[in-house]
Amino acid sequence: MAKKLMVLPCKDVGKIRLVTVPEDMSPHEAYRSVTGLVSEIDRTPDDQWVDEVLDLLEDHGFSGVDFVLGPPLD
DSSP states (O other): OOOOOEEEEOOOOOOEEEEOTOOOOOOSHHHHHHHHHTTOOOOOSSSSHHHHHHHHOOOOOOOOOOOOOOOOOO
């Protein structure tokens, strides 16, 4: 079975993340869950909060995925 993926976009392309969605979670539920979890993290001036988001998501069944961001198409 194919894994469901979710892109966590960011204006800074270096902070874009890709995660797998737990198999027992619908896309709508995943979106709501991630939105709530991300809102719990205090943003700091450094990039540490990005790692905190990933750690929190992993605690809730999501998994980070390594990827290569290609060149823009426009």
